Amino acid sequence: GENVEQHPSTLSVQEGDSAVIKCTYSDSASNYFPWYKQELGKRPQLIIDIRSNVGEKKDQRIAVTLNKTAKHFSLHITETQPEDSAVYFCAASYSGGGADGLTFGKGTHLIIQP
Amino acid sequence: GAVVSQHPSWVICKSGTSVKIECRSLDFQATTMFWYRQFPKQSLMLMATSNEGSKATYEQGVEKDKFLINHASLTLSTLTVTSAHPEDSSFYICSASTGAKGGYTFGSGTRLTVV
Numbered sequence: 001g002e003n004v005e006q007h008p009s010t011l012s013v014q015e016g017d018s019a020v021i022k023c024t025y026s027d028s029a030s031n032y033f034p035w036y037k038q039e040l041g042k043r044p045q046l047i048i049d050i051r052s053n054v055g056e057k058k059d060q061r062i063a064v065t066l067n068k069t070a071k072h073f074s075l076h077i078t079e080t081q082p083e084d085s086a087v088y089f090c091a092a093s094y095s096g097g098g099a100d101g102l103t104f105g106k107g108t109h110l111i112i113q114p
Numbered sequence: 115g116a117v118v119s120q121h122p123s124w125v126i127c128k129s130g131t132s133v134k135i136e137c138r139s140l141d142f143q144a145t146t147m148f149w150y151r152q153f154p155k156q157s158l159m160l161m162a163t164s165n166e167g168s169k170a171t172y173e174q175g176v177e178k179d180k181f182l183i184n185h186a187s188l189t190l191s192t193l194t195v196t197s198a199h200p201e202d203s204s205f206y207i208c209s210a211s212t213g214a215k216g217g218y219t220f221g222s223g224t225r226l227t228v229v
Contacts, residue, residue, distance in 0.1 A: 041223070043221065043223050046218075099165075102158075102209075107156075
């Protein structure tokens, strides 16, 4: 089955700086790579996703890059704000909303220092 | 947008009893429902996948006789934790898909505490 590795486990950045979280996956058949933000006791919230036919996707301060050859994808958050503090999870699946579920990374606790 | 309602949001039960968790898709038909478990400060782990009208598929290491899943309609899936023990205490979250490439919609989660 799929295995997703995520680094770092904790990331502390100054407000206004950029944050980068990296993930690698093991199964080249995976085609869908979402990123979720989760606050304590809440459901995961999709912040951005990318499919295997795209190398990069951006939504305002958030961007995701995908390198299928190397089997890794990264989340980039620019101009970080205090409300960006949360746990972020990367994930992978074969179909992206079809018959298979998501394999999650272990999560990154992002701390924005004021 | 697509909404999945999950109940209860939290439950405390005695060891040895059973607990049922419901997930309903409110404005779409969920062809497939996924159930995840999340221990404190850990990641979400897929427990099982259920399709409407058929038996659930369980991930390796998940006891199908302990975690009973029913997906009787396109809008309702239930997870029953049978003979619960303290080690079953966790955050349980459902997620639905329409079967197309429409992504996943998560329920709000259920915090189960077994005492």
